[in-house]
Amino acid sequence: MKYGFVLPIGDARAAAQMARAAEAAGWDGFFVWDPVWGIDAWVALTAAAMVTERIRLGTMITPISRMRPWKLASETATLDNLSGGRVILSVGLGALDSGFAEFGEVTDRKTRAELMDEGLDILTGLWRGQPFSYEGTHYKIKPTEFMLPPPPVQQPRIPIWVVGAWNRPKSMARVLKYDGILPNTMTPQGEHRPLTPDDVREIKEYIDANRTEQTPFNIVAEGTTPGDSPGEAATIVRGWSEAGATWWIEAMWTIFDQPNIADAVRRRVEQGPPRV
Numbered sequence: 001m002k003y004g005f006v007l008p009i010g011d012a013r014a015a016a017q018m019a020r021a022a023e024a025a026g027w028d029g030f031f032v033w034d035p036v037w038g039i040d041a042w043v044a045l046t047a048a049a050m051v052t053e054r055i056r057l058g059t060m061i062t063p064i065s066r067m068r069p070w071k072l073a074s075e076t077a078t079l080d081n082l083s084g085g086r087v088i089l090s091v092g093l094g095a096l097d098s099g100f101a102e103f104g105e106v107t108d109r110k111t112r113a114e115l116m117d118e119g120l121d122i123l124t125g126l127w128r129g130q131p132f133s134y135e136g137t138h139y140k141i142k143p144t145e146f147m148l149p150p151p152p153v154q155q156p157r158i159p160i161w162v163v164g165a166w167n168r169p170k171s172m173a174r175v176l177k178y179d180g181i182l183p184n185t186m187t188p189q190g191e192h193r194p195l196t197p198d199d200v201r202e203i204k205e206y207i208d209a210n211r212t213e214q215t216p217f218n219i220v221a222e223g224t225t226p227g228d229s230p231g232e233a234a235t236i237v238r239g240w241s242e243a244g245a246t247w248w249i250e251a252m253w254t255i256f257d258q259p260n261i262a263d264a265v266r267r268r269v270e271q272g273p274p275r276v
Contacts, residue, residue: 008255057083089123124157130143130145166184181217220247
């Protein structure tokens with residue numbers, strides 16, 4: 001299992017400082033969130049890339065429906081080259097309460113799903129190079145020869161982790177095309193519920209039985225562990241690892257009621273990952 005840390009709050013300078021601390025403490029990945037309006041994820045990750053050498057760098061998550069796919073292709077490929085092939089792109093529909101309606105972004109779920117699928121087609125197509133053309137419902141692209149950028153370092157593509165609704169067939173069909181799943185578990189009534197290790201076992205069985213892509217595939221679990229109790233932390237992640245999860249993401253999303261958030265985040269980063 002590999003271990004990542006997602007920065008809950010902080011500007012680009014803080015991202016660079018925390019990424020460097022995370023690499024020194026033995027974390028395998030460093031992630032930032034990708035807001036509608038806020039600290040730019042790709043600027044923050046670029047700052048992190050400049051002060052690190054090994055740690056993987058990515059978003060948690062990028063809602064492609066509100067992106068220009070060609071702009072995202074440029075940002076990810078540029079960062080992958082700068083970092084020496086360390087980018088991970090996590091994508092999903094995004095949280096509507098993060099500002100979609102306020103800034104006039106599409107809020108209809110079906111349309112957002114269509115935009116994500118077409119955006120992923122364009123993203124991976126542009127990464128492969130020119131000539132590339134596309135005819136979709138929302139996007140139409142013709143080949144170009146104007147100042148073409150280099151392809152990403154990682155081949156056949158930058159790894160793409162997709163938020164997948166388990167076990168919804170259309171959502172899982174999208175997941176199977178890419179390189180990892182951020183599981184979103186739902187009741188038969190369509191309500192969200194917490195992910196369990198049993199869910200991870202079922203997801204792994206499904207992936208093993210249905211995926212035909214040859215790239216490595218990751219199952220990502222997230223939560224919090226006590227950095228000051230390595231034994232307890234190891235016990236928490238061991239269950240996920242044994243079930244088939246390949247990444248654990250330390251996600252301190254409930255930290256905002258603490259008085260010194262930056263100090264608490266740095267302390268947890270420096271304590272290191274909850275290794276089994």
